[in-house]
Amino acid sequence: MGSFVELSGVGKTYQEPHGRTVIVENFDLNIAKGECVSLLGHEGCGKSTILTMVAGLTAITDGGILVDGHGVEGPGADRRVLFSSPGLLPWMTVFDNVMLSVHQSHRDASGAQCEAIVDDYVRQLGLSEVRSQKAMSLTLAAQQRVGLARALALNPKMLLLDEPFELLDPSSRMDLQTVLLDLHARHSLTTLMITRDIEEALLLSDRVVLMTDGPKATVGKIFDVPFERPRVRADVLSHPRYGDLQQQITAFLDEESRTHAA
Structure with missing residues (x-):
């Protein structure tokens, strides 16, 4: 290999x-x-x-x-880095935090397509129930899940x-x-x-x-x-x-x- x-x-x-x-x-x-x-x-x-x-x-x-x-x-x-602190925008919701990454990596996608992509990553990270909550209201463990979702949504190598x-x-x-x-x-x-x-x-x-x-x-x-x-x-x-x-x-x-x- x-x-x-x-x-x-x-x-x-x-x-x-x-x-x-x-x-x-x-x-x-x-x-x-x-x-x-x-x-x-x-x-x-x-x-x-x-x-x-x-x-x-x-x-x-x-x-x-x-x-x-x-x-x-x-x-x-x-290359996408995730530290011990997830570095989210605390005043934004889980959905909107992940959407920031999707907008960067899927610039030609429609609004509906971007929403579907966000929902897929939110689901993969077990965040569907908190998708509308602000990041600042989440536990640190949940915030790290959001950080991972954001990282994956950027489609890094x-x-x-x-x-x-x-x-x-x-x-x-x-x-x-x-x-x-x-x-x-x-x-x-x-x-x-x-x-x-x-x-x-x-x-x-x-x-x-x-x-x-x-x-x-x-x-x-x-x-x-x-x-x-x-x-x-x-x-x-x-x-x-x-x-x-x-x-x-x-x-x-x-x-x-x-x-x-x-």
Whole structure:
């Protein structure tokens, strides 16, 4: 399977009063079309820096990034980012928030066609009962569902998730993970996700990329996730390989902590 996203020798350096600070260096990663890859590592290892460079929100100091054969030189409609805060227009309804994205991605569609598209995404995200409510009145979990609906409605080539469920309570987080599994089954959208949760990474991803601790962070180890799709949480957690993968990832992160402390 060919590479849809290519990160080659990617690095990020900041010039500060005391000198140069290298956040990430020599970062190489290829992502296939339709693949979900998680970046996992300790706080401050540069996970979000990688994601924002792919998004075009942070300038690349070294190396280069290609998405579908095109170099990343800034933000683009082909990549959609969802952070832990969904960034909705709070005074607008769920329907109108999603309609903003539909108007951007379906400029030639009629009003009726746009409404049908919005209703489809609202239905897919389980938001039909709150479609007329203002975003500010929703729970954070429901707001993140709206954020996902808006992201999908833009028809991006790639979805970038920067710890999107970090602020949710455990129950809501599990619900949204299930939603994301369902969306992947429906759309097979190429996804790069940042997380610090091993269970989340193994549940949602096709590969888990472990980063070394910073400064000068890079790819430390990559694990292929063997669980077949479509996935059910209970099946993943009871899979014979799950415990072994969890232990190997934990061991790597523990070793990074010891090395960094030394």
